[in-house]
Amino acid sequence: MAETSAWIFFLSAVLATYVWRFAAVMISHRIEANHPIFEWFTCLAYGIIAALVARTLILPSGLLALVPLWHRLIPMALAFLGFYLLGKRLWVGIVFGETGLIALMWFNNGAEGF
Amino acid sequence: MKELETNSRAVLAGIRNAFGLPALLLFSAMTGFGSFAQEQGLSLYMSMLSTILIWGLPGQVVHVELYGMGAPLIAVVLGVAGANARFMPMTLSMMPVFDDSPHNRRWNYLLAQMISINTWTEMLDRGPEIRADRRMAYFLGFSFTCMTAGIIGVLQGFILFESMPQTVSLCLIFLVPVYFGLIMSNTVHPPFLLAFVLGCILGTPMHMLTPEWGLVLTGLISGTLAYLMRHKLQVPWNNKEGNG
Numbered sequence: 001m002a003e004t005s006a007w008i009f010f011l012s013a014v015l016a017t018y019v020w021r022f023a024a025v026m027i028s029h030r031i032e033a034n035h036p037i038f039e040w041f042t043c044l045a046y047g048i049i050a051a052l053v054a055r056t057l058i059l060p061s062g063l064l065a066l067v068p069l070w071h072r073l074i075p076m077a078l079a080f081l082g083f084y085l086l087g088k089r090l091w092v093g094i095v096f097g098e099t100g101l102i103a104l105m106w107f108n109n110g111a112e113g114f
Numbered sequence: 115m116k117e118l119e120t121n122s123r124a125v126l127a128g129i130r131n132a133f134g135l136p137a138l139l140l141f142s143a144m145t146g147f148g149s150f151a152q153e154q155g156l157s158l159y160m161s162m163l164s165t166i167l168i169w170g171l172p173g174q175v176v177h178v179e180l181y182g183m184g185a186p187l188i189a190v191v192l193g194v195a196g197a198n199a200r201f202m203p204m205t206l207s208m209m210p211v212f213d214d215s216p217h218n219r220r221w222n223y224l225l226a227q228m229i230s231i232n233t234w235t236e237m238l239d240r241g242p243e244i245r246a247d248r249r250m251a252y253f254l255g256f257s258f259t260c261m262t263a264g265i266i267g268v269l270q271g272f273i274l275f276e277s278m279p280q281t282v283s284l285c286l287i288f289l290v291p292v293y294f295g296l297i298m299s300n301t302v303h304p305p306f307l308l309a310f311v312l313g314c315i316l317g318t319p320m321h322m323l324t325p326e327w328g329l330v331l332t333g334l335i336s337g338t339l340a341y342l343m344r345h346k347l348q349v350p351w352n353n354k355e356g357n358g
Binding site: 041079080 | 299328
């Protein structure tokens with residue numbers, strides 16, 4: 001019984017995601033490819049993904065919630081600085097961000113005598 | 115992208131370009147998901163299927179979270195739908211990329227399943243450089259590689275996460291907002307950048323207002339504002355370029 005209900009919940013979650021993709025393909029087949037509305041859709045997607053990034057950073061669930069907010073914000077700022085000041089290379093930004101995170105964790109643990 | 119003369123070459127090019135940061139990112143993100151699913155009592159089999167069939171991390175997390183809490187089915191459906199609603203505008207804006215490609219339109223229902231933030235930005239950025247009839251092959255190569263990396267991530271997270279040092283786990287999880295923050299902010303199109311900035315500002319307060327629909331509302335407000343202001347944004351942009 002528990003097995004069956006787990007699958008019902010899972011398949012509902014699958015459908016709750018696929019319904020968006022399905023509807024989008026269906027609608028897209030009815031609109032001209034160069035219609036300006038596609039630009040609006042892209043704007044919507046950017047807005048939603050931005051909200052997602054902000055939420056993961058400011059109100060995380062799981063392990064990230066264990067480190068204080070400024071341990072997440074400062075490395076993020078460093079990642080942006082590294083990326084935009086040093087030629088927009090993705091790996092540079094990531095190295096800056098991750099190094100910042102490790103340094104802050106190390107410094108904090110050292111200071112509090114963990 | 116001149117070398118894509120056959121479909122198999124396009125698939126290989128997709129695999130090659132995904133191998134690296136995009137695959138590493140999916141691996142890291144799904145490592146986090148795998149360990150979370152294990153914690154909440156989901157089976158390994160279902161956790162891996164979740165990555166293939168849902169293929170949208172926020173919705174996957176909401177499903178596991180609410181199911182673990184014993185929430186009613188309707189809450190799971192609405193929660194997942196809200197968390198993954200971005201696939202509607204993402205799929206809509208990506209479909210024109212495949213418009214001149216010769217495949218049967220029905221395949222688009224399968225292609226839509228492969229869309230993630232990663233594969234979406236890749237196709238919007240690089241799609242136009244690729245010959246129209248090779249885009250589907252390229253996209254499939256790219257997204258299957260990402261998905262495979264994600265599945266391996268779930269597996270490793272599910273089995274090994276607790277024995278991994280916490281610093282490593284934290285770095286893997288932190289990679290996700292950093293990566294998406296960087297690739298999404300790095301757009302040349304001013305309205306998209308404005309939508310991104312507004313979304314970053316509104317995201318948290320809207321989430322506190324309504325956890326289920328905060329993402330959707332933020333997207334609607336910031337995306338629509340950015341879209342309505344697109345002409346105003348483009349004028350100074352063009353002037354600046356014109357003035358040198």
